[in-house]
Amino acid sequence: MERPIAFREDRCKGCALCMTVCPKEIITMSSRFNTSGYKVVEVRDEVMETCTSCAACALICPDYAISVWRKPARDKKGEVADVHYG
Amino acid sequence: MSTTGERVLIKGNEAICRGAVDAGCQCFFGYPITPQNDIPEYMSKVLPSLGRAFVQAESEVAAANMLLGAAACGVRAMTSSSSPGISLKQEAISYMAGTELPAVIVNISRGGPGLGDIGPSQGDYFQAVKGGGHGDYRQLVLAPGTVQEAYDLIRKAFDLAFAYRNPVMVLGDAIIGQMMEPVTLGSATTPTNVDQDLGWNLQGKGQRHPRLLKSLHLTDGALAGHNIRLRDKYESMERDVLFDNFLVDDAELIVVAFGSIGRIAKSTIRALRASGKKVGLHRPISLFPFPSQELDRLAASGKRFLTIEHNLGQMVEDVRLAIRKHADSDFYGHLPGNLPTPEDFEQPILAALGVRT
Amino acid sequence: MKNGKEAFTLPGVLADIPTHYCPGCQHGVAQRLVAECLDELALSEKAICIGSIGCSVFIYNYLLVDSVEAPHGRAPAVATGVKRARPEAAVFTYQGDGDLASIGMAETMHCANRGERVTIIFVNNTVYGMTGGQMAPTTMVGQRTTTCPGGRCADNEGQPIKMTEIIASLGGSAYAARVAVDSVKHVRAAKKAVRKAFEAPLNNLGLGFVEILATCPTNWKMTPVQANERIAAELIPYFPLGTFKDVTELETIEGPEVAE
The missing domain is CATH 3.40.50.920 (Rossmann fold)
Known part of the structure; x- marks a missing residue:
């Protein structure tokens, strides 16, 4: 499965600002706590595909806890195109 | 800048300026207060003509903090004032002592407490030698007794400031500052090259690791260790005692x-x-x-x-x-x-x- | 999936370490914007950062540049000394509201008035954060703090100070803007403003000043999301966003938001 978004759970302080700016509203508060005692956010597998890689969450996050990757380009059949990244 | 051996008849305040210029003072930060006004006035004329910096600060507080900034860059820099203004500089002097920055402060002292008068007094002895600002620190204090000594000691003050990475005060009074005497000038030193890497000074990190100059020590035992190191440094100053x-x-x-x-x-x-x-x-x-x-x-x-x-x-x-x-x-x-x-x-x-x- | 290009990358001059800030505190965003501009303008090798006192005090732990710690409020004076000693350096301060607009008001205004070629980054969260939430010069009327427990009263404590307007009015400032980081749109505009505030002194035009409205959820006694909503609901109406001075523009435009 493609995962365009990843959370560094050790950095997340559970402030939830990312949840407020996600246009797809797919970021939710998990039931997990990190080692600092903060509840951490997540994107559940069943909605992961919805992520558009807009990176609004990473932009608003005060703790640099979110990484976002652009989805690779696809052809009409949905196959991942042969892309090269510099 | 002076020619070696030149003999001139000048006031103590001017001797201090000429000594500082000859010692390579690159930046001066001042504020008007009697009886030291000749110093910023002279420096405002001379330093810019030599391509060096003079700033009349908004207050003695600001002047001393400008000095802190220039000292952090590792250039020869100084400020001058008189008693009430020296009180205002104590904040930065404490920070410079804590941060171990080389800086020269001139006090052409006057009577006090408070506004006192504008005549000579030695009422600032305790302030000069016992600290003045907050915290456990010392500054070197040099007290000229003649105009010649004022010229010589301001030059020595810069050398000591850099030798110990510590603030140095030259403590004069209205007599030393306002009296005219013949002075034999020494050779002029080229200002410390601002690009000189002293191993601690700020230049922009370039290709090396970033440097940090601070007086805050929060981790367990860090401040005590810093204080002990400072004490050892202060004790080592004994070798530069003058009388x-x-x-x-x-x-x-x-x-x-x-x-x-x-x-x-x-x-x-x-x-x-x-x-x-x-x-x-x-x-x-x-x-x-x-x-x-x-x-x-x-x-x-x-x-x-x-x-x-x-x-x-x-x-x-x-x-x-x-x-x-x-x-x-x-x-x-x-x-x-x-x-x-x-x-x-x-x-x-x-x-x-x-x-x- | 890690095969795509990163849609968001952290600037290299920003130390990749956890911050000491409370959850939702926007110092993290503010310092990241500074770091992004340092990287984009290739300034990290010649930058000298002047730290201040308050929650901003540890800026030197996060920005990998040469730094010096200034006494409370004195960062603009220290910056003046650094810049005069080392004119080729890119000198900037990073200060909070108590530091800049209260104890450091004189240093701030005179540094701007002299037109020192330095950048001032001002993070305004309307409260003394590090000391536990006391009233700041920018505390909103009615806002409760530990030293105005009944809420700031304009009759007693005066109105919150609008620093960007003051700085813009001084002859030596070349750029003065107020921004916020409460929305994606505002973060993007804030980044442009920070960049301009660095460019103005580098181009020898004068002082660059940016006021960043930011949250202090802990001392506002709000959740981070509530605090963030307060920026638009209460702060921006009193502290309008916009470019208040930009000498590179033909006319000074007051009021409107920083152009995207």
Whole structure:
């Protein structure tokens, strides 16, 4: 499965600002706590595909806890195109 | 900049400026207050013409913090003021001591407390040598007794500031600042190259690791370790102690006086010697480090002591501490508001000698 | 999936370490924007950062540039000394509201008035954060703090100070803007403003100043999301966003938001 978004759970302080700016509203508060005692956010597998890689969450996050990757380009059949990244 | 050996007739305040320029002072940050105004005025004329920086700050507080910034870059920089303004600089002096920055501060002191007057006084001795600002620190303090010494000591102040990475104060008064005397100038030093890497100064990190200059030490034991290292540094300053002994060898009584008062007392002593009185002078030039060992040595040889100051008695406490194993010191305090003459000190000295008049 | 290009990358001059800030505190965003501009303008090798006192004090732990710590409020004076000693350096301060607009008001205004070629980054969260939430010069009227427990009263404590307007009015400032980081749109505009505030002194035009409205959820006694909503609901109406001075523009435009 493609995962365009990843959370560094050790950095997340559970402030939830990312949840407020996600246009797809797919970021939710998990039931997990990190080692600092903060509840951490997540994107559940069943909605992961919805992520558009807009990176609004990473932009608003005060703790640099979110990484976002652009989805690779696809052809009409949905196959991942042969892309090269510099 | 000066030519070596050139002889000029100048005021103490100008001697301080010329000494600083010749020592390579790159930045000066000032603020008007009497009786030191000649210093920022001179520097505002001369430094820009040499491609160096002069800033009239918005306050003494700001001037001292500008000094902190320039010192952090590792260039030779200074500020000057007079007593009330020096009080305002104490914040930055404490931070510079804590951060171990080389900076030169000139105090052409005046009478106090508060607004006091604009005449000479030595009321800032405690402030200069006991700290002045907050926290456990020391600054080197040099007290010129002549205009020539003012020129020489400001140059030495820059050398000591960089040798110890520590603030150095040159403590004069309205007599030293406003008096004109002939001065023999030394050779001019090229200003410290601002690109010079001293191993700690800020230049922009370039290709190396970033540097941080700070006085905050929050981790367990860090501040104590810093304080101990500072204490060791302050103790090592002992090797730069400076003093002037005059006719002390056969003296029964030694007058201890610093700065302009030491200079005036010397005239009194000359006059008394002419009438056969066995009096000598010990003039501390570095007030920190204080010449305690030399005073102890003199006391051990059975001398008696009279401390003369232009205040209610400040340095006398350090004199008593220094000689406590062998002797005590009498005290005569000349108060601000009028200039002491050599004659003013005759009776106190004769009284200390036990001579009935 | 890690095969795509990163849609968001952290600037290299930003130390990749956890911050000491409370959850939702926007110092993290503010310092990241500074770091992004340092990287984009290739300034990290010649930058000298002047730290201040408050929650901003540890800026030197996060920005990998040469730094010096200034006493409370004195960062603009220290910056002046640094810049005069080392004119080729890119000198900037990073200060909070108590530091800049209260104890450091004189240093701030005179630094701007002299037109020192330095950048001032001002993070305004309307409260003394590090000391536990006391009233700041920018505390809103009615806002409760530990030293105005009944809420700031304009009759007693005066109105919150609008620093960007003051700085813009001084002859030596070349750029002065107020921004916020409460929305994606505002973060993007804030980044442009920070960049301009660095460019103005580098181009020898004068002082660059940016006020960043930011949250202090802990001392506002709000959740991070509530605090963030307060920026638009209460702060921006009193502290309008916009470019208040930009000498590179033909006319000074007051009021409107920083152009995207």
